[in-house]
Amino acid sequence: MTKRIAAFGEVMMRLQVPGYELLSQASTLNYSFSGTGVNVTSALARFGHKGLLVSTLPANAVGDAAVSYLQKLGITKSFINRDGKYIGMYFLENGFGARSSRVTYSNRLESSFNSAPEGSYDFQDIAPKIDVVHFCGITLAMNDSVRAQMKAFAKAVKGNGGTVVFDCNYRPSLWGEDGYKAAKPHYEEMLGLADIVMMNEKDAMYVLGMKTGKEKRHEQLIELIPAVAKKYSISVIAGTHRSINSDNTHSLRGFIYKNQEFTFSKLLSFSVYDRIGAGDAYTSGIIHSEMKGFTPAKAVGFAAAAGMLAHTIVGDTPMSSESEILRAMTELVGDVER
């Protein structure tokens, strides 16, 4: 069944150096537009839902380009305001082997989204028009005004019987020194409002300050996630454990905790072409699974395969269809499809 799924978040311009040159070597950039909300709603639109973004873009040529790009991704623009003058940007230099990829941000705090005044969005009007809303810890890190909008929106959706998804996505560089302390109350408020939460044991330990005597990641997870679910009355908690292997491949295992039970995906190992945004593919897989009523086993398998495929595609935004993901869950890597 098709749902109306919205996300609240910033649209950023990604300025990527082509190939493996450094910014000080090259002279051209590839550009696209992304953001956690963009990635999630676009992926869900590709799965057949209606994907809506609640955001603000500047009323100029850059904003026009962003809107065109979001439309190309299948996002419905009805709730996108056009106001302010700037857009957040980041530069991406692709790493190769021993040299890591490098991201350099431009100033995003003055972006149209992050400087939109209170009252910019009529959440009471929007809430009844959507079934699910997605929020992300990155947005929560921005400023008080955005945080207030985010919480108001979450409450409005909750009040209308909608589903609230919250992806913890804690970024140390955004919260600064003593960031965990500053972040905790806001995270707790969002967890209290959320039905589906994306996180793992690190968020519990560092952001929420929960204690455990265990030392292994898996054991920490098994101990802490149920406690989080109980404390904040969360229906579904899902997330991944990721690692980078010595041959530059990555490994990923997804989990879901639902009805007091953990389910894990197979451990997937794969070559990586573009790592950015792959976490959002996993999230969109979980949301889609919940909307379609997949079993937990199918849900983590689907989400993990969605995450794996997103690593093989250029750009932040997942591009795989439901059928491609289902096939990737069962098949080995194949020869040319023709």
Next chain:
Amino acid sequence: MTKRIAAFGEVMMRLQVPGYELLSQASTLNYSFSGTGVNVTSALARFGHKGLLVSTLPANAVGDAAVSYLQKLGITKSFINRDGKYIGMYFLENGFGARSSRVTYSNRLESSFNSAPEGSYDFQDIAPKIDVVHFCGITLAMNDSVRAQMKAFAKAVKGNGGTVVFDCNYRPSLWGEDGYKAAKPHYEEMLGLADIVMMNEKDAMYVLGMKTGKEKRHEQLIELIPAVAKKYSISVIAGTHRSINSDNTHSLRGFIYKNQEFTFSKLLSFSVYDRIGAGDAYTSGIIHSEMKGFTPAKAVGFAAAAGMLAHTIVGDTPMSSESEILRAMTELVGDVER
């Protein structure tokens, strides 16, 4: 000794998305022209023979571009007709790791080649002007008219004492449901006319419907190929066994069956840059070896190395010289050549 080697087949336009983007992400395409006959005659021209294509191309700007491209590859255009309006095309999106490459065909049945009326080619005139002719199962799958031309051409060459090469190359998608049944009589007719045949045990089992109690590929091959050679009076049968390894490398072992004896190449394992057309490199290696009188051991080694190198070069068409292939047969991967 230099030979005049022709192929009968369609020229297709390859429209490839650059890099690893999808067709729905990119905005440019790289184009080239290829086809089994193009690949084989071009490779043989590079080995020093005269390579001639017998085909039809439209009399417009696209046909002009195709002719220019074939000339660049070293193919002699004397037997290329210019008629009709269209060319077959295919789009190629490069896979990465867990995501396979994807080919999407445009409508080729209306191409100049596939719609050329009977009598388009004067095979009685062409046959005495060539020493070898190459045919392919893809062409055999097209339509009755093309099949009739193909058989008439094979008979004319045979009648003139020339050598007929037939590459089975069965493509399920082209023959449709019950394809093996439909294909069998045509394959049998071509096998009856051929001196050199490219195939393996799968063709014997599925297309020719031959039975074997063996379960391993190698044992099936050993049992069935001699039976095929005998039944259709074929001098040389050659082919490969290919497999895709878990680290995305491919492995290839070539074989040749001649004078009632099998000879196998070493198992080659290698990274793959462009898989399409690599089989034609193997074929051209076998034909060249036969023309030059290589021993079976040298022939399979040469053909397998030609096939391996073709996987490292962009485009459908092999680009390696005889000396490069000979060197690849003996040397390890080296440092920069300078």
Next chain:
Amino acid sequence: MTKRIAAFGEVMMRLQVPGYELLSQASTLNYSFSGTGVNVTSALARFGHKGLLVSTLPANAVGDAAVSYLQKLGITKSFINRDGKYIGMYFLENGFGARSSRVTYSNRLESSFNSAPEGSYDFQDIAPKIDVVHFCGITLAMNDSVRAQMKAFAKAVKGNGGTVVFDCNYRPSLWGEDGYKAAKPHYEEMLGLADIVMMNEKDAMYVLGMKTGKEKRHEQLIELIPAVAKKYSISVIAGTHRSINSDNTHSLRGFIYKNQEFTFSKLLSFSVYDRIGAGDAYTSGIIHSEMKGFTPAKAVGFAAAAGMLAHTIVGDTPMSSESEILRAMTELVGDVER
């Protein structure tokens, strides 16, 4: 006031050689998707209306790319079917000065749109959901099945009180020999159904076979257009006179005939970057003007300026906003805008 404006027509893939190289010189192509219906509904979406395309695209990677592209242009895809296997394509080589641009078509008669069986579209369902529908003479030239769909759709919209727009757009190469004779009954039927018609005196003389003793284009226009409007009960007839000047600039004058009165735009002369699709910009300007109730003088000025700007933008599809067109109506060419 915002309207729901649909067009019925084929989506074509445009494969353009970059810069000024010939197809036989270059090795890359830029691709985009267009078509008269695409151009018109996209332009109207940019003016604030809801633009809907009624068409069929293949259910493969090429069709996916087309849908993404149409979404980027702002077109709503609700009435786009996904069926069949092919898309019409054309190659474009840019001319320079004394060398004209050159278009080479691929086979479009087998496209998903042109081969969609009767009953593919539920026009009775669509008609009440739109205010305006646009048809074009190119579609009318395709085949009987498409023609039947087109007329059925026009009648359904008319029956629902909607507005029918018909752009004569007679292409000699599509109708073949004795084309005018073959085309006439179909054109008459469409003119009988249309409220707004795009044409000029040539269509009246050649397609409809009307006679005039006048020799100058302007006088022929003045005599014939009112006769057409009367005979087929057409509310609005609009069109342009175009000419190419010796310095490679083009000149354009638009006209509108409404309420028994002609109104002409200024003669605009301008440099041309991409001529293809500029006529559709004029059409979209007329439709928008009618929807907004512009005076005839403003309507032709707006449409002509829209047409002029479309000549300065790459691609078939107009990209200018209403405010940009309004400014171009009054301002001289300016310095950098910053």
Next chain:
Amino acid sequence: MTKRIAAFGEVMMRLQVPGYELLSQASTLNYSFSGTGVNVTSALARFGHKGLLVSTLPANAVGDAAVSYLQKLGITKSFINRDGKYIGMYFLENGFGARSSRVTYSNRLESSFNSAPEGSYDFQDIAPKIDVVHFCGITLAMNDSVRAQMKAFAKAVKGNGGTVVFDCNYRPSLWGEDGYKAAKPHYEEMLGLADIVMMNEKDAMYVLGMKTGKEKRHEQLIELIPAVAKKYSISVIAGTHRSINSDNTHSLRGFIYKNQEFTFSKLLSFSVYDRIGAGDAYTSGIIHSEMKGFTPAKAVGFAAAAGMLAHTIVGDTPMSSESEILRAMTELVGDVER
């Protein structure tokens, strides 16, 4: 004689859409780094002087790329601080014919340069190490802190016997409403410190509020410039009158007022490839002429030719050598140089 010539100003990143596409059509950008100070000191370095930039760039990959680019232009980086996090940016879409070029700025007020705290530069140390310093009205428009730095630097150079150049370069969009009023005191202070000033009659009338009864540009210039020179004790005032012709060519006439006398260049008319930064080429021509002791006639001719050539070269920054400019002063457009 070679001089040490510094400029104080911001380095901006220019992000240009290639060809004539719009930002909402394209997917790549060409990037370079420029700014009035960059353009002037780079041009003077090309003429054989030592060009130094006094500025601040972020200590990250974008700042590294900017420094590399400035070095490529021949600028000495000794006085460039690395601090702060951001760089000002602007997007450029090339116009074509009737469609103007369009510049969209990113937020520059938070740039490393514009947010450098007082005391960032040790002007007392720098002043004795340079012969000439160049300032620009764009920098003057930024904020109080930058203005204070600018004036302190000018005074330090003046105090050390150096030459102060000030280019009025009033940009309405930077000063906002009532901008002339806000700007006037700052302009007056800079004019009082300057030896060489770039301006024309418009600056006198609008920024300085001077009155004239004349209506023609030329007469206004003749009346007002001497008054400005006298009032602020300026040795040399130079500038241009520019116009855009109906055939899209531009016309430019330079003037210099020195020793109570006006000298004018020929009226140059030329095709334009990249208009941005061409004014800085004129400025650098005047400064070079003064340093070399050219006659006023040679000075305006040289500066105007420098300006003309800068219109034919991509990028903001002049790239012509002294000998190329001298040749352009005397020669007609020639055939290929080989």
Next chain:
Amino acid sequence: MTKRIAAFGEVMMRLQVPGYELLSQASTLNYSFSGTGVNVTSALARFGHKGLLVSTLPANAVGDAAVSYLQKLGITKSFINRDGKYIGMYFLENGFGARSSRVTYSNRLESSFNSAPEGSYDFQDIAPKIDVVHFCGITLAMNDSVRAQMKAFAKAVKGNGGTVVFDCNYRPSLWGEDGYKAAKPHYEEMLGLADIVMMNEKDAMYVLGMKTGKEKRHEQLIELIPAVAKKYSISVIAGTHRSINSDNTHSLRGFIYKNQEFTFSKLLSFSVYDRIGAGDAYTSGIIHSEMKGFTPAKAVGFAAAAGMLAHTIVGDTPMSSESEILRAMTELVGDVER
């Protein structure tokens, strides 16, 4: 009737900065292979003749690339030797408006062609296999060895009843100081061997040292060309007068002197995209006309139109077919061809 037409000359690699950037701004180059002989034989191959190049290319990857490129142009490689190590190269920076194009040569005297030892070519074997041979003054300027080969080849063709074409093409930079004096004896020897000569009055005056009292180009031409024809017993002399107009267009008028009579083409004026090699298009037009027996009027018209079209096409080498040139002789610039 189809002829076998050879040229003797160097193949050069053209390394062109894309767009209008300077070599010190850009980071990529487009490469192709050309030379007067390449241009002429390729154009004649496109007109249906067999075009053969007599030259030497290095036996390495650069030589391979050159051969591929020549084949793409339709040139038959039978008489191309593979020896030596280097190829002549030149860099091309495109001019714009007031800024001229600029060519920078790499060292060509050490090229495979210019350093091929005597006896490299078996002219006695080649001469009977061709009908026409083309030589050029650029080759004549190289060194004694090349000059000796050139003259020996001309004599061999003449001795076999073939036609000798000589294009004077005097390049001052190649002959150095006192070049006219050094060149004269060699030019006289070639003129004595030639049947068809490309030149105009300047060659007569400067290279051959002929005197005239006339001051206008046209009058000088009328006086001197018949004297040249007579003195050296030349059947056909043809050439052009070119000029560059103030609006950057070029004008061209062709002439032919044959049977004691001058015939002139219309004066053609046109925009220029790539000027290099356009003279060779004119030459190939004259040769083709002579081979086909065109009237002098048709010959100059055809050659001039060929020259004009060559200015609109990228690369040194003419790309127009006979039918395209014939159409350009009669038609105005047209709209898109579709």
Next chain:
Amino acid sequence: MTKRIAAFGEVMMRLQVPGYELLSQASTLNYSFSGTGVNVTSALARFGHKGLLVSTLPANAVGDAAVSYLQKLGITKSFINRDGKYIGMYFLENGFGARSSRVTYSNRLESSFNSAPEGSYDFQDIAPKIDVVHFCGITLAMNDSVRAQMKAFAKAVKGNGGTVVFDCNYRPSLWGEDGYKAAKPHYEEMLGLADIVMMNEKDAMYVLGMKTGKEKRHEQLIELIPAVAKKYSISVIAGTHRSINSDNTHSLRGFIYKNQEFTFSKLLSFSVYDRIGAGDAYTSGIIHSEMKGFTPAKAVGFAAAAGMLAHTIVGDTPMSSESEILRAMTELVGDVER
């Protein structure tokens, strides 16, 4: 402490086929400028030293482009002469897997550097202005004149108390047959002048003709290097052992011999993006370490990490900063840096 470090050597133009195409397939080249001296001084400039190149470049557009490029790399041009006409060039085709990269040189013996007459450089003036000078065996292979300049320069620096670095870098193709014999006296002379030498056991055995009974590389090294150091009174000898693994990764172990003691780095294994010039990164790491007084262990670790990172960056020239190399010495490959 910052040093003034010069290198004496040729600047070459690198013309690289983009991606993995062959020169006979592609049509564009990426160009840059490099050379051992360029690579070493640029890397040292990036580490904070003043990097100076002593060389000669042609006084034309290619030389201008080279100078701009060197400036971009941070090299100071004070000691670069502009004379002569040519620059050495090489073409690079990237290998893939089983297909090696291929370098094809253009003629460099006629380059401005290699043909600069004696007396071109005032070494007595330069020597006191630098602390360190770097020479390379490639330059030593060129011709007598360059060799004489090199030795004179080394003596002048030595005479002024500066440090002389010599990188043996023996290239068999440059010395021709019996090359070792021809090279030995020149190598001995340079070793006698050098303080720091880059070499390994192969140079000792083949160039210097030293004998050893050992068979393993490591044992040969341990035996021969101390003998070399003693014989030629060399303070520091450093070098690497490299190998190519079966999975296409490379392995590298660095050594330094100083104060009669060997120190070895860890064995580093890594994927390779661009192998050319990586040896120069190791050299620059050793020089920097010596200038900064790093312990031998830190020196080899730093130099080896510098070499490893240079393999991951496009172009001949190392681009890593000191902090990036220090981090690579300690950290595992990481995730995206943001």
